[in-house]
Amino acid sequence: MAAAHFVRAKRQSLQMIEVFDDLAALSARAAALFIDTARESVREKGACAVALSGGTTPRLMFQKLVEHEGRDQVPWNKIYVFWGDERHVPLSDPQSNYRMTKETLLDHVPLRHVFPVPFADSAEASAQLYEATLRSHFKTLPRLDLCFLGMGADGHTASLFPGSTALTEKTRWAFASRPLSGGPDRVTLTYPVLNNSRRVCFLVAGADKAATLKQVIENTDASIHYPAQDIRPENGEVIWLLDRAAAADLTSHYNH
Numbered sequence: 001m002a003a004a005h006f007v008r009a010k011r012q013s014l015q016m017i018e019v020f021d022d023l024a025a026l027s028a029r030a031a032a033l034f035i036d037t038a039r040e041s042v043r044e045k046g047a048c049a050v051a052l053s054g055g056t057t058p059r060l061m062f063q064k065l066v067e068h069e070g071r072d073q074v075p076w077n078k079i080y081v082f083w084g085d086e087r088h089v090p091l092s093d094p095q096s097n098y099r100m101t102k103e104t105l106l107d108h109v110p111l112r113h114v115f116p117v118p119f120a121d122s123a124e125a126s127a128q129l130y131e132a133t134l135r136s137h138f139k140t141l142p143r144l145d146l147c148f149l150g151m152g153a154d155g156h157t158a159s160l161f162p163g164s165t166a167l168t169e170k171t172r173w174a175f176a177s178r179p180l181s182g183g184p185d186r187v188t189l190t191y192p193v194l195n196n197s198r199r200v201c202f203l204v205a206g207a208d209k210a211a212t213l214k215q216v217i218e219n220t221d222a223s224i225h226y227p228a229q230d231i232r233p234e235n236g237e238v239i240w241l242l243d244r245a246a247a248a249d250l251t252s253h254y255n256h
């Protein structure tokens with residue numbers, strides 16, 4: 001597993017970029033980060049709040065978690081699981097991020113505190129119910145110990161899509177949004193919550209994301225701006241776990 005570390009301070013956020021030969025190596029690192037963060041947070045404060053990402057990239061990480069040799073030392077019963085975003089479909093729908101996570105992770109480890117995005121009549125109603133869930137658990141603005149995020153080739157993250165009204169939401173914690181590429185409406189955590197995380201971990205793999213990733217990480221063209229560029233935790237760190245294909249366009253010092 002080849003990995004390169006590069007730390008670049010960007011405004012308040014500290015950014016770490018690690019490049020791996022392939023998705024399997026990236027996913028193994030992400031699983032280890034999940035376990036390390038959970039053990040660190042539980043040691044410090046007796047609990048760990050984690051938001052999971054959806055789509056296809058996290059699947060292998062969940063599998064690596066299930067197979068991890070240290071899985072019996074993970075304080076599963078002290079981990080509180082949320083989602084960074086969800087599709088507005090029933091939890092049993094093949095498009096549901098919850099269903100994907102249930103099949104690959106939740107059915108295989110003893111996580112006890114799991115908070116799916118409720119499925120209601122509309123994405124807006126689901127967002128309101130999800131926000132009520134968050135407010136009931138966190139009381140004040142959530143401070144996630146670990147927030148996994150993916151990135152689309154259009155530069156979206158969670159379900160914060162280019163041009164979405166969710167991008168300017170400063171008060172709500174959960175918001176309804178609509179993907180540019182069609183498909184079901186979404187529910188997403190908003191920037192106030194995401195940028196209050198202690199640790200954000202992006203999982204980005206595949207050549208189709210290389211050009212966008214270069215702009216998001218290196219800001220080479222001021223005329224273009226992507227939602228993923230605005231993930232900058234005030235008092236937190238951002239870790240980018242990339243495969244070589246996604247990192248191919250980054251300047252050489254990221255790619256040893």
Ligand code: 6PG
Pocket residue numbers: 053054055056057058085086087097149150151152156157158159
């Ligand atoms: C979703 C995700 C979304 C995802 C990116 C990358 O619900 O689809 O949360 O933000 O992380 O679109 O998706 P892939 O991992 O499938 O490339």
